[in-house]
Amino acid sequence: MTEMTYEERVKLGEQTLSITSAQLRQYQLEKKMITECEACGALDWESPEENAMPSLTATTAVRSPGAGNWFFSMICNNCGHTRLINAGTVWQYFFRKEPGNG
Numbered sequence: 194m195t196e197m198t199y200e201e202r203v204k205l206g207e208q209t210l211s212i213t214s215a216q217l218r219q220y221q222l223e224k225k226m227i228t229e230c231e232a233c234g235a236l237d238w239e240s241p242e243e244n245a246m247p248s249l250t251a252t253t254a255v256r257s258p259g260a261g262n263w264f265f266s267m268i269c270n271n272c273g274h275t276r277l278i279n280a281g282t283v284w285q286y287f288f289r290k291e292p293g294n295g
């Protein structure tokens with residue numbers, strides 16, 4: 194993803210925020226992510242929600258303080274091990290760009 198305009202960033206953010214818990218679950222199933230926890234072997238995952246929508250965690254890029262990454266997460270209910278799912282990758286799954294549009 195290179196040289197997005199401000200408007201494109203806002204749209205991308207709004208679209209990412211529109212992804213529902215059901216869609217995230219669909220994505221996790223489609224990508225075969227519901228596997229045994231690599232830390233404890235349990236099979237009991239939960240993706241946290243806020244106001245019935247999947248929780249998003251943002252990180253700051255140290256080398257580019259104005260930039261950052263958003264992640265959905267899935268937490269093992271047995272041991273707390275947490276997997277982060279890059280929100281941009283999930284966004285691509287639901288809002289694929291048109292060919293030739295970057």
Ligand SMILES: [Zn+2]
Nearest residue numbers: 230233269272
């Ligand atoms: Zn675990």
